[in-house]
Amino acid sequence: MPKQVDHRERRETIARALWRVVAQRGVAHLTLREVAQEAGISHGALQHYFASREEMLSFAMDFASEQTSQRVGRGLHELGDRPHPRDVLRLMLTETLPLHADARATSRMNAAYVLEALHDENIHARARDGMTQGRALVEQLIRQAVADGHIHPDHDPVTETDLLLALTGFTPLIELDVVKPQEALTAIDHYLDRLFTKNDHGPKRARKSPARP
Amino acid sequence: MPKQVDHRERRETIARALWRVVAQRGVAHLTLREVAQEAGISHGALQHYFASREEMLSFAMDFASEQTSQRVGRGLHELGDRPHPRDVLRLMLTETLPLHADARATSRMNAAYVLEALHDENIHARARDGMTQGRALVEQLIRQAVADGHIHPDHDPVTETDLLLALTGFTPLIELDVVKPQEALTAIDHYLDRLFTKNDHGPKRARKSPARP
Missing domain, CATH: 1.10.357.10 (Tetracycline Repressor, domain 2)
Structure with missing residues (x-):
C-alpha cells in the first residue's frame, strides 16, 4: 500500500475512534489520550498523525x-x-x-x-x-x-x-x-x-x- | 438570610459558573474541579452543594x-x-x-x-x-x-x-x-x-x- 494512502487511512481510523469517544463517552473525554486508547494506538503514535x-x-x-x-x-x-x-x-x-x-x-x-x-x-x-x-x-x-x-x-x-x-x-x-x-x-x-x-x-x-x- | 435560601443561591452561583465554563472553555473542561475554580470556591466546598x-x-x-x-x-x-x-x-x-x-x-x-x-x-x-x-x-x-x-x-x-x-x-x-x-x-x-x-x-x-x- 502506498505510504500516502496508509497515512490517510490511519487518520480516518483515528477520526472514527474520535467519533466513538464523542458519542459513547462525551466531549468531556475528547482528549488525544482517550482517542489514542479508543483507536488502540499509543499516545505517541497518535501524535505522529495529529500534532x-x-x-x-x-x-x-x-x-x-x-x-x-x-x-x-x-x-x-x-x-x-x-x-x-x-x-x-x-x-x-x-x-x-x-x-x-x-x-x-x-x-x-x-x-x-x-x-x-x-x-x-x-x-x-x-x-x-x-x-x-x-x-x-x-x-x-x-x-x-x-x-x-x-x-x-x-x-x-x-x-x-x-x-x-x-x-x-x-x-x-x-x-x-x-x-x-x-x-x-x-x-x-x-x-x-x-x-x-x-x-x-x-x-x-x-x-x-x-x-x- | 435563611439557610435554605442561602443554599439555593449558592447552587445558582455555581450553576452560572458552570455555564461560563461551558461557554468559554468548552464541555471538555466541565469537571467539578474546573467549575469550583470558576465559582471561586474549593473543590470540597463544591461537593457540599453537589455530590x-x-x-x-x-x-x-x-x-x-x-x-x-x-x-x-x-x-x-x-x-x-x-x-x-x-x-x-x-x-x-x-x-x-x-x-x-x-x-x-x-x-x-x-x-x-x-x-x-x-x-x-x-x-x-x-x-x-x-x-x-x-x-x-x-x-x-x-x-x-x-x-x-x-x-x-x-x-x-x-x-x-x-x-x-x-x-x-x-x-x-x-x-x-x-x-x-x-x-x-x-x-x-x-x-x-x-x-x-x-x-x-x-x-x-x-x-x-x-x-x-
Missing part, C-alpha cells in the same frame, strides 16, 4: 462532512438523471439528521464541533466556512427551483434557505426521543410540499391552485 | 430552563392581557435562541446537556422529559389556535408543533455567524405569518384569502 487536539478535531470534522457528502452523492445517484429539486433538498436535509448509524455518527461529531467552536476561534472560522458553503449550495438550488417554476416566485430564496437549514433542529429532538424519526420525516415532507408549488409535485392537488394566494 | 458531576449538571440545566421560563413569563406580561397565540409562540421560540446574553448562556447550557445525554441514561431521561413537556405546551397552544380560528384547520397540530420546535435549529446557525440574528427573526416571522391565517394577523392582506388553498 494537536485541534488538528485532530478539524480532520475528524472534515471527514464527517466528506462522509455526509458521499451519502448525499449516493442518494442523488439513486434519484436518477434529472432529480426533482424537492427530492434533492429532502436528501440533503435528511442525511444531516441522526436517522441511521452513519448519519448519527457524523451528526454527533457535528454537534460536538459546534460546541467546541464557541470557545475556539479557529474552529469557529472553519465551522462557519463549512456551514456557509452548505448554505450557499441550498440557496442556489432554491433559486434554481424558483427560476424553473417549482417554487412560487413570491418566496424569498434567502428566507426559504434559512428556514430549511433551521429544520436541522430535528436533530436534538430525534436524539432525545422527543420526536420519532418517522414523525420528523412526515413533518419535513409536509414542509417541502408546502414550499413547492402543487402543479409539479402535489400528489393530491394537481394544478388546482398555487401554494399560496 | 456528583451529574447532579451539578442537572441542577444547572434545570436552572437554565427556569431562567428561560422566567424570560418567557416576563415577555408574556409585556404582551398584555390576551396575547395573540402567534406572539406567544414567537416568544417561546425566540427566547430559546442565542439572541442576547442571557439566552445565549442558557442555550449553550442546553446544547452541552443534549451532548451529555447521548452517553448518560439519566441525563437522557431528564432532558427528554423536559423537552417533551415543552413540546406538549406548544402543541396545546397550536390546538387552541386552530380551535379559535387563528390557524386554518387543515393544519395537523402534531406536525406543526414538530416543525416549530425544529426551528430551534437556528441556534447553531446564529452561533456560527452563518445566519444573522435579524435574518433568523425575519425567517421566523415569515414562517409564523404563513402558519397563521391572514384574517387575524396579516398586516398586508386583510381577510382576502386563507393562508393555504
